[in-house]
Amino acid sequence: MKNDFIWMAGGPQGSGVDSSANIFARACCYGGLHVYGKREYSSNIKGLHSYFHIRVSPSEVGAIVNRVDLLCTFDAESVVRHIWEVSPGGGIICDTGIIETKISSILSLPFAFIEEWNKSLNERGLHPETVGDLLDEVKKNNVRIYPIPYLEMLKEIGKEIGEEQLSKLTRMINVLTLGASFGLANYDKEYVEKAINMIFGKKPKIISMNLLALNKAYDYARKNFADAGINLKTIRTDEQRIFLQGTQAVALGKLAGGCRMQTYYPITPAADESEYIEENQVFEITGSEKTGGILVVQTEDEIAAITMAIGAALTGARSATSTSGPGFSLMAEGLGWAGINEVPVVINYYQRGGPSTGLPTRHGQDDLRFAIHASHGEFPRIIVCSGDIEECFYDAARAFNYAERYQTPVIHLIDKALANSNKSYKMFNPTLVKIERGELLTEADVVGKNYRRFEFTESGISPRLPIGTPGAVFWNTGDEHNELGHITEESMMRTRMHEKRMRKLEIADREIQEKERVNFFGDEDAPMTIVSWGSPKGAILEAMEMLRKDGLRMNFVQVRIPHPLPRKYIERILGNSSKKIAVEGNYSGQLAGIIREETGILMDYFILKWNGRPMSADEVYEALLNIVQNRAQTRQVLNGGS
Amino acid sequence: MALKLSDYRTQVFNDWCPGCGNFGILTSLQMALVDLAVKPSRVVIISGIGCHGKTPHFVNAYGVHTLHGRALPFAIGIKLANPELEVIVHGGDGDGLGIGAGHFVNTGRRNLDMTYIIHDNGVYGLTKGQASPTLKLGVKTKAMPKPNINEGINPIALALAAGFTFIARSYCYDVGHLKETIKMAVKHKGMALVIVQQWCPTYNEINTKGWYNGEDRIDPVTGKPIPRLYKLEENGYDGVVRKPEDVLPKTVAALTKAFEWDDKIPIGVFYQNELVSTFQERISQRITTYPGTPPAKEIIADNMGEPVTSIKKMLDELKVTG
Numbered sequence: 001m002k003n004d005f006i007w008m009a010g011g012p013q014g015s016g017v018d019s020s021a022n023i024f025a026r027a028c029c030y031g032g033l034h035v036y037g038k039r040e041y042s043s044n045i046k047g048l049h050s051y052f053h054i055r056v057s058p059s060e061v062g063a064i065v066n067r068v069d070l071l072c073t074f075d076a077e078s079v080v081r082h083i084w085e086v087s088p089g090g091g092i093i094c095d096t097g098i099i100e101t102k103i104s105s106i107l108s109l110p111f112a113f114i115e116e117w118n119k120s121l122n123e124r125g126l127h128p129e130t131v132g133d134l135l136d137e138v139k140k141n142n143v144r145i146y147p148i149p150y151l152e153m154l155k156e157i158g159k160e161i162g163e164e165q166l167s168k169l170t171r172m173i174n175v176l177t178l179g180a181s182f183g184l185a186n187y188d189k190e191y192v193e194k195a196i197n198m199i200f201g202k203k204p205k206i207i208s209m210n211l212l213a214l215n216k217a218y219d220y221a222r223k224n225f226a227d228a229g230i231n232l233k234t235i236r237t238d239e240q241r242i243f244l245q246g247t248q249a250v251a252l253g254k255l256a257g258g259c260r261m262q263t264y265y266p267i268t269p270a271a272d273e274s275e276y277i278e279e280n281q282v283f284e285i286t287g288s289e290k291t292g293g294i295l296v297v298q299t300e301d302e303i304a305a306i307t308m309a310i311g312a313a314l315t316g317a318r319s320a321t322s323t324s325g326p327g328f329s330l331m332a333e334g335l336g337w338a339g340i341n342e343v344p345v346v347i348n349y350y351q352r353g354g355p356s357t358g359l360p361t362r363h364g365q366d367d368l369r370f371a372i373h374a375s376h377g378e379f380p381r382i383i384v385c386s387g388d389i390e391e392c393f394y395d396a397a398r399a400f401n402y403a404e405r406y407q408t409p410v411i412h413l414i415d416k417a418l419a420n421s422n423k424s425y426k427m428f429n430p431t432l433v434k435i436e437r438g439e440l441l442t443e444a445d446v447v448g449k450n451y452r453r454f455e456f457t458e459s460g461i462s463p464r465l466p467i468g469t470p471g472a473v474f475w476n477t478g479d480e481h482n483e484l485g486h487i488t489e490e491s492m493m494r495t496r497m498h499e500k501r502m503r504k505l506e507i508a509d510r511e512i513q514e515k516e517r518v519n520f521f522g523d524e525d526a527p528m529t530i531v532s533w534g535s536p537k538g539a540i541l542e543a544m545e546m547l548r549k550d551g552l553r554m555n556f557v558q559v560r561i562p563h564p565l566p567r568k569y570i571e572r573i574l575g576n577s578s579k580k581i582a583v584e585g586n587y588s589g590q591l592a593g594i595i596r597e598e599t600g601i602l603m604d605y606f607i608l609k610w611n612g613r614p615m616s617a618d619e620v621y622e623a624l625l626n627i628v629q630n631r632a633q634t635r636q637v638l639n640g641g642s
Numbered sequence: 643m644a645l646k647l648s649d650y651r652t653q654v655f656n657d658w659c660p661g662c663g664n665f666g667i668l669t670s671l672q673m674a675l676v677d678l679a680v681k682p683s684r685v686v687i688i689s690g691i692g693c694h695g696k697t698p699h700f701v702n703a704y705g706v707h708t709l710h711g712r713a714l715p716f717a718i719g720i721k722l723a724n725p726e727l728e729v730i731v732h733g734g735d736g737d738g739l740g741i742g743a744g745h746f747v748n749t750g751r752r753n754l755d756m757t758y759i760i761h762d763n764g765v766y767g768l769t770k771g772q773a774s775p776t777l778k779l780g781v782k783t784k785a786m787p788k789p790n791i792n793e794g795i796n797p798i799a800l801a802l803a804a805g806f807t808f809i810a811r812s813y814c815y816d817v818g819h820l821k822e823t824i825k826m827a828v829k830h831k832g833m834a835l836v837i838v839q840q841w842c843p844t845y846n847e848i849n850t851k852g853w854y855n856g857e858d859r860i861d862p863v864t865g866k867p868i869p870r871l872y873k874l875e876e877n878g879y880d881g882v883v884r885k886p887e888d889v890l891p892k893t894v895a896a897l898t899k900a901f902e903w904d905d906k907i908p909i910g911v912f913y914q915n916e917l918v919s920t921f922q923e924r925i926s927q928r929i930t931t932y933p934g935t936p937p938a939k940e941i942i943a944d945n946m947g948e949p950v951t952s953i954k955k956m957l958d959e960l961k962v963t964g
């Protein structure tokens with residue numbers, strides 16, 4: 001395992017879990033550490049349990065591990081939910097007021113949880129009645145308990161600032177646990193204060209209240225608890241780093257890539273992206289005094305979202321819509337219209353657990369096949385899958401190049417684990433973003449010529465003209481059409497026009513460079529090959545590193561463009577591998593199925609997960625180890641994460 | 643050089659049924675374009691799916707024949723990205739008020755500066771004559787196995803509620819009236835709706851030319867039919883809002899007129915209000931460069947393909963070290 005420290009904050013939704021985690025993460029970043037944070041929440045506004053899992057390390061981290069070194073609990077439920085995740089030697093910060101709380105009185109615990117909980121207690125031979133009983137139990141595992149009198153401390157603060165309303169004060173429980181965390185670690189308080197200033201932005205009164213709470217809890221922890229042995233030391237760095245979540249990386253990539261029209265209908269976890277773009281919709285234009293702008297339109301539904309984006313794309317603007325599964329289901333017909341009319345439109349598709357509303361706020365990778373096949377009829381499309389937050393940035397920009405070069409929809413597949421995870425990165429490099437608009441004509445190219453929008457050409461691509469260009473007209477229709485864009489049902493024309501469109505997928509397959517389609521990690525001659533796509537990347541890479549320390553070598557093909565599938569490449573790598581392992585966040589091994597369909601190669605092992613939680617490095621490691629040691633079934637199903 | 647009717651015609655064979663009301667709508671549209679003198683390449687004709695949906699193919703202008711019910715959001719995308727264009731949308735009554743009803747309502751709210759013409763023939767023409775959302779309760783047209791079990795929607799009332807700022811009705815056979823109505827709609831600053839009473843001789847044998855003419859009601863004195871249609875303005879009706887206080891009374895008056903049907907069917911402008919800000923104006927308040935460089939006109943890269951959008955400020959805000 002890495003030289004890391006894992007912190008978790010848990011509490012009811014609306015109690016500041018997010019802001020405390022953000023402050024914690026930033027304070028660590030300011031201190032030169034690297035951070036990876038994962039947010040878990042319910043489809044609920046207030047009251048249901050949520051938590052934030054943060055891993056800190058001197059070097060970059062790309063995944064979570066299922067372990068907690070310091071658990072900050074805002075309420076009794078958080079203790080019950082996460083107590084078994086705390087590692088021996090780790091600690092729990094809790095309210096002295098909940099020690100006597102009866103576990104059976106925690107009403108927000110769902111039935112399914114209670115069933116599992118009772119089973120696990122029986123297995124352990126335990127019969128705790130109160131939260132205190134439970135805490136006593138883990139003390140035997142060398143877990144340290146740090147009880148803090150939240151209420152008394154808040155009342156003291158209230159007196160000092162003249163605030164009597166308890167409801168206002170309890171909002172600072174999150175910061176009390178933060179203060180205690182950093183006090184236990186004896187961490188440089190200056191960084192924490194800086195983070196608080198940053199998160200609470202322009203609200204001086206709130207900042208000063210929270211700083212007071214921070215200091216109180218910090219000092220209390222220093223005074224009352226012995227050295228907690230927490231591995232959290234600042235280090236100096238001159239590197240420029242940013243800290244961001246996946247939706248922000250996508251937004252940045254789209255802006256840099258020249259997106260000028262964004263449509264959306266609110267849905268988790270995609271809406272964050274559109275809102276972030278709207279906040280920043282006016283920007284500077286490099287090399288000029290001028291500013292530019294992107295339109296963000298909240299539509300009445302996803303059908304309007306995609307059709308509006310297509311309309312804008314017809315005028316030549318780079319245009320996109322962003323959604324998740326339920327929304328994309330509604331977009332299917334519009335997608336086909338863009339296909340038959342050869343419109344470059346980008347869909348940023350954030351997967352979550354399905355089908356239907358499924359797990360609205362939880363992770364899933366079940367929509368690869370849907371993205372490839374959605375909408376009736378056949379038409380070319382390109383699917384781009386990002387494996388981490390940095391790839392989200394570059395892929396989001398590049399998606400427009402593919403869309404315009406091949407005049408067809410591009411689906412950028414992202415998932416909840418990327419959308420709602422935060423990670424520190426070396427500053428992105430916007431100069432790596434290039435803009436290629438494909439065969440795009442202007443007035444000068446068409447005046448006096450009889451422009452035909454769907455002309456049969458040698459290259460197989462019909463040069464595109466934005467609607468509204470003076471000197472020409474053309475037609476679009478969702479019906480099959482002739483070169484001018486008028487309806488036709490003539491059999492010869494149908495055969496040729498359909499073929500012209502479909503061939504663009506072959507052109508894309510020929511032209512798109514291998515390095516944009518796959519990432520390869522590990523030794524070429526390693527005997528085992530992992531094949532995956534999307535967010536498991538981080539966990540896989542770390543698991544491989546752990547295996548390497550055990551003297552076990554593997555390689556890993558991360559497919560970034562599963563459609564068109566880089567067939568030859570996959571045949572070459574998998575042809576040399578004696579054990580082929582698919583790792584995917586779904587039930588059926590969708591990419592593995594596509595590979596088999598297109599190459600005939602069958603995977604030997606499947607590591608799968610669909611419980612709504614992202615893969616962690618340790619569970620992937622164990623599953624891989626099982627395979628190496630010949631103890632694995634063909635399918636291993638992971639179930640980590642609470 | 644002045645533009646002629648032929649400049650707006652295409653060579654595409656017109657396959658509407660003989661006597662179809664769509665012919666009158668098409669001709670009125672083309673005549674309006676001649677009068678408005680907008681160049682074909684500045685006009686975008688957008689349609690949904692249905693018999694009406696073929697309209698763009700017969701007009702020599704940019705034409706976008708979209709999906710069933712979705713003409714409006716396509717059109718909004720085009721208009722927002724390039725507001726210089728004259729965007730005219732054609733919808734069917736099934737297309738616009740059935741499957742596309744959600745877009746109808748939300749388009750009213752936005753008040754873009756465009757024109758929406760609904761071809762109201764009471765039936766689903768292209769799918770062979772089923773009841774459309776405007777067909778009244780209990781009416782049975784010839785292809786229907788049973789009389790209509792739903793009440794008909796009142797598109798004028800719905801448009802008032804949704805916030806359209808120009809609402810008019812016209813008639814496919816009165817080409818002069820329809821042409822002038824379309825011209826007013828196009829010139830209107832804001833979202834204009836024109837409902838056109840359209841015959842479908844093939845499937846709607848109830849609301850025929852004869853029915854509109856009142857041939858079933860002969861005046862005993864003159865021995866002539868009493869026409870059902872009458873012009874609002876000829877009766878001294880004025881639906882134009884000129885000051886904020888007009889909004890409520892004129893809305894109420896328009897709503898009252900909207901419920902006239904059967905014996906007396908008003909055509910003309912029910913309501914017009916140019917005091918409401920357009921969507922384009924609202925955007926310009928947020929993005930001051932929008933009127934000059936809307937999305938379709940923005941430069942996104944230099945000659946070398948280097949992006950020109952600066953994301954530096956955003957990256958700086960995300961910075962945690964260095």
Ligand SMILES: Cc1ncc(C[n+]2csc(CCOP(=O)(O)OP(=O)(O)O)c2C)c(N)n1
Nearest residue numbers: 691692693694710734735736737766767768
């Ligand atoms: C999603 C979808 N459902 C159904 C259809 C079949 N369809 C084609 S035209 C039409 C009805 C057209 O009626 P209307 O909009 O009134 O247009 P009209 O033909 O009367 O001009 C229907 C239902 C379709 N094209 N798309």
Ligand code: SF4
Nearest residue numbers: 658659662693767842
């Ligand atoms: S079916 Fe009706 S609406 Fe359609 S073309 Fe024929 S007459 Fe016109």
Ligand SMILES: [Mg+2]
Nearest residue numbers: 734735765767
């Ligand atoms: Mg109809």
